[in-house]
Amino acid sequence: MTQNNKQSVMLVDGMALLFRAYYATAAHGYIRRTKEGTPTNAIYGFIRYFWDAVQAFGPTHVVCCWDMGGKTFRGDHFAAYKGNRAEAPDDLIPQFTLIRDVMDSLGVPNIGAEGYEADDCIGTLACHYSRDENMNVLVLSGDHDLLQLVDERIKVIIMKKGQGNYMVYTPASLMEEKGLQPRQIIDVKGLMGDTSDNYPGVRGIGEKTALKLVQEYGSIEGILENLELLSPSVRKKIENDLDMLHLSRRLAEIHCAVPIVCSLESSLLRLDHGLIVAKFEQLEMKSLCTMMGVAVGS
Structure with missing residues (x-):
């Protein structure tokens, strides 16, 4: 009520x-x-x-x-x-x-x-x-x-x-269930994409990795500012799909x-x-x- x-x-x-x-x-x-x-x-x-x-x-x-x-x-x-x-x-x-x-x-x-x-x-x-x-x-x-x-x-x-x-x-x-602030939902979707809405995010990055990255660095901007700290594999995936990352975030918002x-x-x-x-x-x-x-x- x-x-x-x-x-x-x-x-x-x-x-x-x-x-x-x-x-x-x-x-x-x-x-x-x-x-x-x-x-x-x-x-x-x-x-x-x-x-x-x-x-x-x-x-x-x-x-x-x-x-x-x-x-x-x-x-x-x-x-x-x-x-x-x-x-x-x-x-x-x-x-x-x-x-x-x-x-x-x-x-x-x-x-x-x-x-x-x-x-x-x-x-x-x-x-x-x-x-x-x-x-x-x-x-x-x-x-x-x-x-x-x-x-x-x-x-x-x-x-x-x-x-x-x-x-x-x-x-x-x-925060208790997902470890996220509301606005961070958008960043996670930008990274992992959404199969139901048919946009890819960053190819090769799934929900588990997307959550970990956003929780650790706060936002997509925070991730991009700290690319040198990421594993070579994850860094390469993000660098290869930067345009789609930003587009997917716009679609998710x-x-x-x-x-x-x-x-x-x-x-x-x-x-x-x-x-x-x-x-x-x-x-x-x-x-x-x-x-x-x-x-x-x-």
């Missing part, structure tokens, strides 16, 4: 929740559908995940952030960025629009920006809201890249396997100046029971009304 009697805003990584919800059921061969055949399994699972987090952490305000599709500025820097990603499954595609309609019915703003990713929108809003000393910021995702946003006013909640299982990261818990606006007033969590019932009835998932404590008329 919220602490110190402050209000809190939860920034939801919509893409992470929707994909997680889809594959949680699709992996077992079951796709929930309406009588007309519209797939709704990801929506159903998304709302279960979402509402569990709301109950667990008690935000007073909620915003949901989305990728908009199409090219991003990272793709402009590195053409192969995310080039290894398969197309979304056919049963998931119509649910991208439907879930935004559902969040609208809950009164939750849907935020995205052309040319940027959901992470960038989350980072921008987190930095903006955290300037209000009366507001705690909670980021809900399964994406460890967002740990770079952690600070004294921003907690990142990572969804673990199984509903209701979370790891809440603060600067202290991040969340952009926190996206041209978006979302007022706290518009993100206040106020449920309109009539709107919610109508939407869930349309999607044939009235059981979610009961889960959320929304009364369904006779």
